Amino acid sequence: MxxxxxxxxxxxxxxxxxxxxxxxxxxxxxxxxxxxxxxxxxxxxxxxxxxxxxxxxxxxxxxxxxxxxxxxxxxxQPDPPLFGTSPIEIARIESWTRRIENDGYTAVVYAFRNSRDAFKDRAASGKWPPIPQIPELATRGAIMWNAFVEGLDARLGETEWIAGGGYSFADITALVTIDFARATRLAVPEGDGNIARWHAAATARPSAAA
The missing domain is CATH 3.40.30.10 (Glutaredoxin)
Incomplete structure (x- = not known):
């Protein structure tokens, strides 16, 4: 393959x-x-x-x-499991993954695709007819991002890894999203210490360099 x-x-x-x-x-x-x-x-x-x-x-x-x-x-290859094994683990990981994708990653894409000259008429990724940028969506993305990181920081004040238990696909999704946001100049506020603690731990894993 x-x-x-x-x-x-x-x-x-x-x-x-x-x-x-x-x-x-x-x-x-x-x-x-x-x-x-x-x-x-x-x-x-x-x-x-x-x-x-x-x-x-x-x-x-x-x-x-x-x-x-x-x-x-x-x-x-089920082991090591990254999508959970018990019904509740699977549900938690799926729920947090979707929340990160829909609230966090979407916010970054809105800001990224609608604010850069390189994406003029290409505001959506992939092969599409010309799609114009909408500056208001970049503004929406920034608002969504701030709300998302506030909620994520609160969650990480309750648990070491996002879905509870061990490192999971939800953590992978959040790591990629937050690093993408930094490249887009959407910052995590300095006061969000729980995200900072979690991000340092996730980044220290050898897989983060892949």
Whole structure:
């Protein structure tokens, strides 16, 4: 199988961190986003959405979306578990992962895609007709981000890792999101010490460098 990857994009990084935690090695094919290789005919033949990552299986089937790729590997290799084992663990991890994606990651994408000249008429990732930027969405993203980190900091005042128990896919998702936000100049307020403690611990894991 082959994993179509990109160095600096957050979604491929989420898969890399997950695979590193699991100790799984997969052949990687790098896609150059800076030259728009993901929008070229060769890559579109693999993933018609023109987005990364994508996992091409040995039989030719392609799995897109970072969470779906990680779910696939979790089913192949359950240990160590990163999506939970008991019904309540699975539910907590799923709930926090979705909250981070919908409230945090979405906020960063709004701010990132709607405020940079490089994304003029490309306010959504992937292969779309021209989509104009909406400056108000960048403002919305900043408001959403502040509310998100406030809630996350409160949660991390109650538990070491986001979903309770051990390090999980929810923590991977949050790590990638917060690092992406920093690159977008959406900061975590200095007073949010619980996030700072958690982020230092997550970053210290060898998988964070994947």
């Amino acid at each position: 082959k994993l179509y990857d990109a160095e600096w994009a957050p979604s491929p990084r989420r898969v890399r961190v997950y695979l590193a935690e699991k100790g799984i090695e997969v052949e990687r094919v790098m896609v150059d986003l800076r030259s728009d290789e993901q929008r070229g005919d060769a890559y579109l033949a693999i993933n018609a959405r023109g987005a990364v990552p994508a996992l091409e299986l040995d039989d030719g089937e392609v799995i897109c979306e970072s969470a779906a790729i990680c779910r696939y590997f979790e089913a192949l």
